[in-house]
Amino acid sequence: MxxxxxxxxxxxxxxxxxxxxxxxxxxxxxxxxxxxxxxxxMPLAAVDDIPDNGQHVFASGYTDLMRYLESVGTREHVEFPGHMTFRMPGGGTRRSAFGGLTGLRAALGDLPGVTGLDRLRTARAQATLIRQAFRQPEWLDKVTADEWFRRIGMPQSARKALWDGIVIGLTGDKTEISSAKVPADLLVTGARRALASRTPVSIGFPTVxxxxxxxxxxxxxxxxxxxxxxxxxxxxxxxxxxxxxxxxxxxxxxxxxxxxxxxxxxxxxxxxxxxxxxxxxxxxxxxxxxTPVPIVSVNLYLDRSIGMEDWGEILYGGEGVLEQVWDRQRMHGRDPKDNWFYSTTVSAAYDLIGKTNAEITDIQMDMLRRYYPQAAGAQVVHSHVVRMPRSTFAQRPGTAGIRxxxxxxxxxxxxxxxxxxxxxxxxxxxxxxxxxxxxxxxxxxxxxxxxx
Ligand SMILES: Cc1cc2nc3c(=O)[nH]c(=O)nc-3n(C[C@H](O)[C@H](O)[C@H](O)COP(=O)(O)OP(=O)(O)OC[C@H]3O[C@@H](n4cnc5c(N)ncnc54)[C@H](O)[C@@H]3O)c2cc1C
CATH class of the missing domain: 3.50.50.60 (FAD/NAD(P)-binding domain)
Structure with a gap:
């Protein structure tokens, strides 16, 4: 045919x-x-480099994508290191391994910034969340993820440490916009694929x-x-x-x-x-x-290292958006030569997208300085702002079955x-x-x- x-x-x-x-x-x-x-x-002559339109990460259950890479002969260019790092304002870090003991500790409410009784509440809310993801109540698509968290009593501290970020990471959008059913379905998909492959869920990245x-x-x-x-x-x-x-x-x-x-x-x-x-x-x-959801990515070429500990770090306590920093040279196995290249991603970037390149660069640099003490005196050699107003789409309550x-x-x-x-x-x-x-x-x- x-x-x-x-x-x-x-x-x-x-x-x-x-x-x-x-x-x-x-x-x-x-x-x-x-x-x-x-x-x-998006090749950049100014720094003789080839950044992307935004960092793309993989999940371990991406079987059809992997099949595509096999078909085009580039499967070897994706790595799954098995960990990422949470970074706190001021520079503190906490490595998060996927699955294993760290996963178990997280399931029991041991998350950064979650203390005292909130740990118990978190463990209980997480257990309810998993149960309701698998045996979904009929109201799940009628409420936002935000409302779901309220109904199951997820403490604010646990939301800030993990769950709001997970929702934005999974659905691409804010908890007050996305239907609760979307992250619930994805948790089930991830768990089923992890069980089928007998490997814990993990996140990977391209090395090219x-x-x-x-x-x-x-x-x-x-x-x-x-x-x-x-x-x-x-x-x-x-x-x-x-x-x-x-x-x-x-x-x-x-x-x-x-x-x-x-x-x-x-x-x-x-x-x-x-x-x-x-x-x-x-x-x-x-x-x-x-409806379309914007992502703003900035490819930042700096005059020094900001001292990242991991290939990718999730900034703890973003302002209702998911903020991530990527050490691109480490990810691509290259030594910094003329500059240090970091890429930042802001998902659900409704507020950021309308600003000028200079404003966006300043906001990102201020953010890096808050989280990375070594970034204090860092100078920007080159900044490349990528605005994608239509990066992903939001699935609001009441949209189950619409696709x-x-x-x-x-x-x-x-x-x-x-x-x-x-x-x-x-x-x-x-x-x-x-x-x-x-x-x-x-x-x-x-x-x-x-x-x-
Ligand atoms: C910055 C950013 C970060 C992301 N991060 C991740 C991530 O970490 N992990 C992840 O899994 N996903 C991520 N995504 C989402 C992922 O990139 C998309 O879901 C995926 O690439 C969509 O592929 P697609 O083929 O469906 O659509 P598209 O890639 O949009 O392709 C559609 C194509 O159709 C063409 N087209 C449109 N109209 C016509 C026409 N009339 N005639 C001919 N051609 C037409 C367009 O030009 C385009 O090339 C991210 C997206 C962005 C933008």
């Missing part, structure tokens, strides 16, 4: 790679001048830039397999006749005929493209309901993308799992055509 994949982010890349592995003829249409979507590098990790290998596979990759090809509609997909129309009016199409554009680009698809109103409802399945009512048409229905939320793994499912729908269609 001739399969058209619309969108060259992770979901589209994985779809195109796996369809071509399965022997299909593939055309990949990407709106921009390059592939990668939300996971890209994102273009090398996700795109270079895919482009080589595409060249070898004869995949036709077209840049600056903006699809305006998916074309349907007699209940079957027939191809796509581009914004310049040109048509690309196809036997099958995987539509892998982000949720905020889908409206208008599926007008010919029966049931598109429901899919567009997802586009109206899943559409990969299978559509049209034969030969499947949807993919982190926003379609998966075991995950808005993640790289969600994008790749959606691709795996979309490819399965298309291959099933290919088999049915073959038998007909």
């Amino acid at each position: 001739h399969c058209v994949v619309v969108g060259g982010g992770l979901a589209g890349l994985a779809s195109a790679v796996w369809l071509s592995e399965a022997g299909q003829r593939v055309t990949l249409l990407e709106r921009r001048g390059s592939l990668g979507g939300r996971t890209i590098s 830039d994102l273009d090398t990790l996700f795109i270079a290998g895919a482009e080589k596979r595409f060249a070898d397999a004869g995949v036709d990759v077209r840049h600056r090809a903006v699809v305006s509609s998916i074309d349907v006749a007699d209940g079957k997909v027939t191809g796509v129309t581009l914004s310049d009016g040109a048509k690309v005929e196809a036997d099958a199409v995987i539509c892998a554009v982000p949720v905020w680009n889908v409206k208008g493209m599926l007008d010919q698809v029966p049931g598109h109103e429901r899919i567009y409802e997802a586009a109206d309901t899943l 559409p399945d990969q299978r559509t009512a049209v034969e030969g048409l499947a949807l993919a993308g982190d926003w379609t229905r998966t075991d995950w939320t808005t993640t790289m793994e969600g994008a790749c799992q959606s691709a795996a499912r979309a490819v399965e729908v298309i291959l099933e269609y290919a088999r049915s055509r073959h038998h007909a």
